[in-house]
Amino acid sequence: NAGVMQNPRHLVRRRGQEARLRCSPMKGHSHVYWYRQLPEEGLKFMVYLQKENIIDESGMPKERFSAEFPKEGPSILRIQQVVRGDSAAYFCASSQITLAGGSSNEQFFGPGTRLTVL
């Protein structure tokens, strides 16, 4: 059973370019979360999505960042007009739906995408 998959693993962009990060959740998981890890810091929650729905984007920067989880295909985290401060590791996690219909709080993480902005 494949785990959470993220690609690319490493991404280099110049200031002003766009970065697209992809995440395929574990089989059977319908909840996806994105976290950002800055150097020497723990992970910080960015956004929580279900298929075709953004449930909570309270951790997303208000500008330049967007996320989607379409009906078909992976979840995408998109960063427009990247700046040096966007350099970080971006982790995707997924979880199952609970019997109660909510999100299980056990999340399974992918290997991350390390974004470097030159």
Add this chain to the structure above:
Amino acid sequence: AQSVTQLDSHVSVSEGTPVLLRCNYSSSYSPSLFWYVQHPNKGLQLLLKYTSAATLVKGINGFEAEFKKSETSFHLTKPSAHMSDAAEYFCVVTSAYSGAGSYQLTFGKGTKLSVIP
């Protein structure tokens, strides 16, 4: 609101000696607590979790942690360190109930464990 404090940013132990990584938490609700391990340039792997059952939780690779409500602590221990344990460890808190507190994992800043041969 919830928060996590990992008391040591770096711990160094000799191979074969005990490991203690300290974590204190704050939570407005009954917490769920986790320890994750991150090896260099790898993703995070769940070591163990506490979700209001037994207060002493056993995880993978010989690690265990004890939930102490009175001390708001969830320290990670292992009787005997192995070279392969060298990694960064994150203590994580979330709410045991539904709502934003249950899925927004709150991470500590991490503790880097070095194991000396």
